[in-house]
Amino acid sequence: MARRSSVQGNFKLRGLLRRIDNQMESDLRPAMVQAANLVLATQQRLIPRDPSSSEHIEDELEAFVSKSGLDAQIGIRGKKDNRKFFYGRFLEYGTKQYIRGDSTVAARPAHPWLRPSYDMNREQIIDLITKAVASTLRKAAEAK
Secondary structure: OOOOOOOOOHHHHHHHHHHHHHHHHHHHHHHHHHHHHHHHHHHHHHOOOOOOOOOOHHHHOEEEEOOOOOOEEEEOOOHHHHHHOOOHHHHHHOOOOEEEOOEEEOOOOOOOOHHHHHHHHHHHHHHHHHHHHHHHHHHHHHOO
16 A cells, blocks of 8 residues: 655745746856956966967957856867867877987976966855855845
8 A cells, every 4th residue: 555645835845946947047157257267367378479479369368158057168168269279188288309301309388277267266256156056045045
């Protein structure tokens, strides 16, 4: 024999969860945009600049935040730019010495700029997101 169970106040809980979902878009996304722009500015400042090139990789970096505000992507976006600035990974990680024909190509040292840009802004990012989540929960709890 199956037992029946019920939850008291489930309509209130559903309403609260719906309000939280609606509030997340308005409070969390601006905080994520601000955090992504902090990281983007740091990346543009840290990346090594090639003075011989007319086009610079730091000009093509961009920040994208999803509509929900729960996902952010910072860097080179799109196939065309990824093909054009493929050497960004060699700047980040460096290269080793190798032989091409009769000549030896010297190793290039690493100049990390991706991870350090996040690490330098980590406390500010955590603070921004924490405040946005707290504000969202406060608004959802106050709303009827």
